[in-house]
Amino acid sequence: MRLCEALKEHTAYGYYPAHMPGHKGNPEYSFLGDIIKYDITEIDGLDNLHDAEGVILESEKHAASLYGVKESHFLVNGSTVGILAAILGVTVQGDKILIGRNCHRSVYNAAEINKLNVRYIYPRIMKDIGICCGIRGEEVDEILNDDPCIKAVIITSPTYEGISSDVSGIAEAAHKHGAVLIVDSAHGAHFGFHDRFPESAASQGADIIINSVHKTLPAPTQTALLHINDVNGVKVDKERVRKQLRIYQSSSPSYLLMAGIDNCIRIMEEHGKELFDRYLINLTDFEKRADKLKHLCVAGKRRFLEEYGIEDADPCKILICHRQFNNIKLYDILRSEYRIQPEMEADKYCLLIMTVMDTEEGFNRVINALECIDELVGNDATDFYCPEEQAEYGDGSYGRSINDILYGSRPVKIMDAYEAVEKKSENVYLEDSVGRISSSYINLYPPGIPVLVPGEEISRDMSEAIGRALNRGLKVRGITGNKEIKVHG
Ligand SMILES: Cc1ncc(COP(=O)(O)O)c(C=O)c1O
Numbered sequence: 001m002r003l004c005e006a007l008k009e010h011t012a013y014g015y016y017p018a019h020m021p022g023h024k025g026n027p028e029y030s031f032l033g034d035i036i037k038y039d040i041t042e043i044d045g046l047d048n049l050h051d052a053e054g055v056i057l058e059s060e061k062h063a064a065s066l067y068g069v070k071e072s073h074f075l076v077n078g079s080t081v082g083i084l085a086a087i088l089g090v091t092v093q094g095d096k097i098l099i100g101r102n103c104h105r106s107v108y109n110a111a112e113i114n115k116l117n118v119r120y121i122y123p124r125i126m127k128d129i130g131i132c133c134g135i136r137g138e139e140v141d142e143i144l145n146d147d148p149c150i151k152a153v154i155i156t157s158p159t160y161e162g163i164s165s166d167v168s169g170i171a172e173a174a175h176k177h178g179a180v181l182i183v184d185s186a187h188g189a190h191f192g193f194h195d196r197f198p199e200s201a202a203s204q205g206a207d208i209i210i211n212s213v214h215k216t217l218p219a220p221t222q223t224a225l226l227h228i229n230d231v232n233g234v235k236v237d238k239e240r241v242r243k244q245l246r247i248y249q250s251s252s253p254s255y256l257l258m259a260g261i262d263n264c265i266r267i268m269e270e271h272g273k274e275l276f277d278r279y280l281i282n283l284t285d286f287e288k289r290a291d292k293l294k295h296l297c298v299a300g301k302r303r304f305l306e307e308y309g310i311e312d313a314d315p316c317k318i319l320i321c322h323r324q325f326n327n328i329k330l331y332d333i334l335r336s337e338y339r340i341q342p343e344m345e346a347d348k349y350c351l352l353i354m355t356v357m358d359t360e361e362g363f364n365r366v367i368n369a370l371e372c373i374d375e376l377v378g379n380d381a382t383d384f385y386c387p388e389e390q391a392e393y394g395d396g397s398y399g400r401s402i403n404d405i406l407y408g409s410r411p412v413k414i415m416d417a418y419e420a421v422e423k424k425s426e427n428v429y430l431e432d433s434v435g436r437i438s439s440s441y442i443n444l445y446p447p448g449i450p451v452l453v454p455g456e457e458i459s460r461d462m463s464e465a466i467g468r469a470l471n472r473g474l475k476v477r478g479i480t481g482n483k484e485i486k487v488h489g
Contacts, residue, residue: 002062003262006046006055007255011037019043020252040255049074049253050246059262063225066265067192069202069209070230071238073245074261075223076253079186080106082210082226083154084248088114089241090152090180090208098143100155100165102132102407104184105448107154108417108441115418119147121155122410123165126308128325129348130403131161133308137169144177152180157201158187160344160447161351162317163310164198171205171233180234181205186212186224190316190356193268194276196283198312207233208241216316218357219264223257275356282363283315283354289367290318295377296330296370297323320370321349325401327472328377338369344446347402347472402472405465406444411456417441420455424489427480430467433458436487442478444469452478458487 001009017024017040025037032039040046047054056074063072075082087110091097094115099107101120111118121143123132135155144150153174157165167183174181183201185191189211192200201209209227213219226245228236267275290298298320305313322328331345343353352366414420414437425439435457442452452462466485469476479485 001055001058002266003047003055003059003255004259004266007038007040007259010040010043010045035256038256038259041252046255049076049249049258050251056258059258059265062269063261063265064227066269067200067202067209067211067225067227069227071228073226073242074253074258075210075226075245075249076257077224077249078214078222079104079184079210079212079224081245081248082224083107083182083184083186084110084113085226085241085244086182086208086210087111087116087152087154089244090182090236091116095151096147096149098140098147098150098153098179100135101410102159102449103154103156104186105441105443105450107184108450108453111416112418112421115416117416119143119150120410124308125404125408127404127408128401129319129321130346130401130405130407131319131349132159132163132407134159134163134165134310134312135170136166137171137173140170141173141176144173144179148177150177150179152182154182154184156184156186158185158191158198158312158314158317160187160317160449161319162187162314164188164312164314167199167201167204167206171207174207175205175233178234180207180236182208183210185209187215187314187317189213189225190216191314193272194280196276196280196315198314202227202229205229205232207236213261213264216353216355217264218267218355220257220260223261223264225261279356279358282358282360285360286318286354286363286367287315290370293370293374295323296374297321298370316353316355318352318354318366319349320352322377330373333373334369338365338372340366340369345474346444347469347474402465402469402474403444405461406451406469407449409451409459409462409465411438411452411459411462413453413456415455417454420453420488425486426489427484428487429483430463430470430479430485433485433487434460434463439486439488440478442466442476442485445475445477448477458485 020041027034030036042048047056060072083106091114096117098119101122123135155165171181183206185201191197207229212224214221214223325348330350331342334340343351438452438456439454441450443450
């Protein structure tokens with residue numbers, strides 16, 4: 001029996017809950033109504049996430065079989081906890097690792113916890129728009145040839161914007177040098193289910209893969225999976241990884257979340273094909289209409305792909321920009337005029353995510369709005385440009401993409417982050433920070449990729465680009481009171 005069934009069966013049986021949680025499944029005052037009764041804890045028959053041997057193990061086996069891996073673990077604290085467990089499970093204090101500079105904050109946190117010596121690999125940037133390209137196998141091979149003591153390689157594929165790396169080439173390079181390949185595939189839980197989507201990182205030979213099922217599949221927020229592949233790769237000490245999961249996951253994992261993962265796996269097993277077929281019809285219609293837009297560029301990825309030699313991108317990430325890469329308030333307009341909440345905005349683009357659970361009506365709503373905006377941009381463009389950018393770049397060029405500067409610069413590393421965070425620090429105004437060493441992580445959120453890491457020198461370009469991002473209203477984490485940055489004292 002699997003978790004979902006066991007949970008339903010237990011709830012229907014009518015036990016009086018003389019146990020945690022304190023809400024007792026009593027709907028009085030519950031904003032979830034009757035659903036609260038399924039929020040149960042580890043009791044007889046419902047297994048234990050940290051030592052799974054019953055219904056949770058059975059459900060995890062289904063997940064492993066669906067993804068074609070040796071073992072899968074349910075995560076109730078997102079890919080974040082999976083990334084921590086994976087890195088801490090394959091390294092010991094002081095090890096050297098190679099990470100894509102565009103990795104999520106959790107990768108940096110793991111490096112800090114284990115006092116790891118970090119070397120970066122910098123993805124190329126699509127300059128016009130400021131998004132990171134994928135990483136190639138040869139690039140990783142070159143670094144590993146130069147630095148044979150690197151123990152693990154960690155990359156993000158696909159990225160937040162849906163750009164995949166050459167995972168099979170990177171796996172080959174890593175394995176040739178005896179390094180473990182961990183792929184943060186938080187955004188790729190839906191890969192491998194249909195040939196219009198890129199192959200999964202697991203099928204391309206990564207050793208540990210982390211998927212946020214909540215991001216692109218029908219599963220509740222916070223749910224994710226950690227897979228261990230064990231095929232032709234470097235041997236991963238599975239018990240060490242499991243131990244890290246026991247350390248970093250709650251000892252009271254939510255059964256609503258775990259049953260949500262189980263249900264998601266079942267949906268993909270039983271209805272995956274029909275869901276993807278329906279989805280592809282909607283997506284194709286959407287793309288056909290998007291291709292006809294005059295001022296907005298939606299299906300632009302195809303052009304970007306060709307220009308930057310990227311093999312694979314995820315069609316579920318709908319990246320919208322102005323054809324001339326002018327800076328427009330698309331995010332605000334979609335929200336305020338059309339009641340469409342995008343996933344994120346950057347200075348030159350806006351990102352929407354459309355998954356297998358979006359209906360034909362949902363797709364139509366989005367493309368109808370984009371068609372209207374496209375027409376309005378053509379009629380009276382001025383309303384659509386960001387004022388602060390116009391003021392700063394009155395020549396109409398609207399400047400170089402903030403993202404391009406932030407993600408494209410390679411700050412000089414003076415010391416590793418774990419050393420820098422221990423040092424005395426002070427807050428200074430951003431404009432006074434040039435030449436100082438950062439004591440904190442600065443990142444745009446989303447996507448939560450650090451543009452500045454503790455221990456790195458702050459350049460003028462970086463300081464100015466952070467200032468511009470703040471003026472532009474982008475969410476910059478790590479800056480105090482919108483103007484101060486923590487630097488070494
Ligand atoms: C690339 C990437 N990796 C990891 C994460 C963390 O995933 P989660 O929110 O499931 O913890 C995110 C979150 O947005 C992400 O964008």
